[in-house]
Amino acid sequence: MTDQATAERDYFSDPSVLKDPYDYFEEMFSKGPVHQLQSRDIVMVTGYDEALEVLRNTQDFSSAICVVGAAYPLPFEPRGDDVSEQIKAHRHEIPGSDLLVTYDQPQHPASRSLLNRLFAPSRLKAMEGYMSGLADKLLQDAVARGGCELVKEIAVPYVTYVVADLLGVPAADRDLFRAALDQSAPPGNMNDSEKPTEFSALEYMAGFFVRYVHERRAAPGNDVLSEFATAKYPDGSTPDAMELVRLSTFLFGAGQDTTAKLLGNSMRYIIDTPGLQQQLRTNRALIPAFIEEVLRLEGSSKVTFRVARKKTRVLDTEIPAGKRVVVALAAANRDPRRWEEPKAFKLDRPKIREHLAFGRGAHTCIGAPLARAEVRIMLDRLLEHTSDIGFSEAYHGKPGNRRLDYEPSFIIRGLAQLHLELKAA
Amino acid sequence: MPQLFVTTRKGEERSVEFEPGSTAMQAIYDANFADILALCGGVCSCATCHIYVDPRFVEALPKMSADENDLLEGSSHRNERSRLSCQFRLSPELDGLRVTIAPED
Numbered sequence: 001m002t003d004q005a006t007a008e009r010d011y012f013s014d015p016s017v018l019k020d021p022y023d024y025f026e027e028m029f030s031k032g033p034v035h036q037l038q039s040r041d042i043v044m045v046t047g048y049d050e051a052l053e054v055l056r057n058t059q060d061f062s063s064a065i066c067v068v069g070a071a072y073p074l075p076f077e078p079r080g081d082d083v084s085e086q087i088k089a090h091r092h093e094i095p096g097s098d099l100l101v102t103y104d105q106p107q108h109p110a111s112r113s114l115l116n117r118l119f120a121p122s123r124l125k126a127m128e129g130y131m132s133g134l135a136d137k138l139l140q141d142a143v144a145r146g147g148c149e150l151v152k153e154i155a156v157p158y159v160t161y162v163v164a165d166l167l168g169v170p171a172a173d174r175d176l177f178r179a180a181l182d183q184s185a186p187p188g189n190m191n192d193s194e195k196p197t198e199f200s201a202l203e204y205m206a207g208f209f210v211r212y213v214h215e216r217r218a219a220p221g222n223d224v225l226s227e228f229a230t231a232k233y234p235d236g237s238t239p240d241a242m243e244l245v246r247l248s249t250f251l252f253g254a255g256q257d258t259t260a261k262l263l264g265n266s267m268r269y270i271i272d273t274p275g276l277q278q279q280l281r282t283n284r285a286l287i288p289a290f291i292e293e294v295l296r297l298e299g300s301s302k303v304t305f306r307v308a309r310k311k312t313r314v315l316d317t318e319i320p321a322g323k324r325v326v327v328a329l330a331a332a333n334r335d336p337r338r339w340e341e342p343k344a345f346k347l348d349r350p351k352i353r354e355h356l357a358f359g360r361g362a363h364t365c366i367g368a369p370l371a372r373a374e375v376r377i378m379l380d381r382l383l384e385h386t387s388d389i390g391f392s393e394a395y396h397g398k399p400g401n402r403r404l405d406y407e408p409s410f411i412i413r414g415l416a417q418l419h420l421e422l423k424a425a
Numbered sequence: 426m427p428q429l430f431v432t433t434r435k436g437e438e439r440s441v442e443f444e445p446g447s448t449a450m451q452a453i454y455d456a457n458f459a460d461i462l463a464l465c466g467g468v469c470s471c472a473t474c475h476i477y478v479d480p481r482f483v484e485a486l487p488k489m490s491a492d493e494n495d496l497l498e499g500s501s502h503r504n505e506r507s508r509l510s511c512q513f514r515l516s517p518e519l520d521g522l523r524v525t526i527a528p529e530d
Binding site: 059109112119120353362365366368 | 447454457464465490496
């Protein structure tokens with residue numbers, strides 16, 4: 001076969017894959033929905049049913065390598081058909097092992113339960129006024145100037161302040177958090193193979209949460225932080241204070257890049273899909289359906305990672321214990337067996353919410369309802385304050401010949417910068 | 426281990442052993458019932474883990490929150506036995522609980 005004669009592009013370092021991962025995923029899918037990559041000791045899952053199966057199967061797949069993927073070798077040599085004990089023994093040596101996404105049972109459901117209440121619909125509803133006011137404040141200034149760089153000037157501060165509000169962080173500290181996050185690179189950095197995922201901003205913020213948790217535990221009040229600080233595990237036991245610190249800082253890291261990039265990706269569709277901007281302006285009730293289709297076509301997490309705990313199968317393919325698996329969420333969301341005309345943008349797809357942009361199963365993005373609300377409100381306010389939104393052609397060129405720079409990450413899909421021209425309403 | 430009995434949308438019943446402390450949704454989901462989508466992962470925001478609880482157990486379950494009630498309001502298949510399975514945890518006292526997965530909305 002000619003396919004085998006051509007060397008496969010490397011998912012983790014090839015710039016052409018960064019620019020258009022969908023073309024690459026299509027190529028991999030054509031080799032099979034579960035495919036052993038040529039260049040790395042890793043299996044890529046690009047099929048919808050297959051991805052769902054891996055995500056659902058927490059018995060056979062561990063999330064321990066979720067944030068570093070193939071960028072780091074496993075800290076052990078897999079032995080035999082069950083490496084559960086090896087993963088357990090070496091888990092702490094894998095970068096990101098203190099982040100909720102990398103936890104496995106039984107700690108994972110226990111820790112996750114401490115966060116559930118934060119995302120209750122009534123709570124998110126109560127935050128909408130804050131989100132809307134914050135969006136107005138950020139946008140009024142940008143509209144007055146006639147434009148902005150959406151990602152850093154609007155999206156990043158917006159999502160950082162919203163998570164701070166979610167957790168009840170005192171107003172005076174919120175600016176400090178933003179400054180710390182502004183300076184850090186997103187996870188899965190392709191430009192720094194020594195340090196593909198950097199955690200220093202989160203460490204800085206952890207210092208604040210150590211204080212919050214201890215203060216609130218000593219003298220609980222009625223605020224969100226007090227409720228969080230005194231939350232108990234489902235079995236009634238009290239979590240270690242440091243576990244709460246890890247969980248709260250994790251929310252900032254997890255919610256920031258992903259939501260900010262989703263906003264950027266949404267804007268690109270609004271501007272470059274003919275007629276769409278006007279359609280949404282005429283009927284803003286379409287915004288939620290629009291967001292779902294953007295999540296499917298260009299969600300902000302391209303992939304997530306698992307490692308096989310035991311010798312297992314993904315539908316027809318055998319997976320040995322210790323094998324690393326890249327679950328290509330973005331590919332599953334374009335699987336032609338699941339989605340009719342998968343590359344087409346459509347606002348009325350049946351069962352659209354079954355896309356895998358937020359994952360599925362035990363590790364489904366806990367912040368998905370918040371992300372949806374944040375993006376919906378920001379888009380609504382953007383349309384409210386403007387009569388037209390366009391790309392700044394000085395930065396991004398003309399339609400059909402756009403110059404767009406994507407964040408150099410093998411996990412995150414999103415524009416590094418998005419310069420907009422905003423015409424006041 | 427205690428168990429619950431789950432009836433699928435096709436009317437087939439299967440028993441599932443559960444770990445006390447897990448939510449009913451987790452127990453059902455982990456036992457691979459494809460009817461339970463649980464799209465939101467258990468944060469009470471999607472209503473795709475809607476079940477009917479055996480009337481004998483309705484009173485034994487923890488009370489419904491306003492959020493759960495509101496979400497169920499949005500389902501055209503709600504009845505007096507409706508619960509979101511992600512919103513209550515299984516205790517040993519619930520051994521033998523019978524539930525039916527509600528039709529898809």
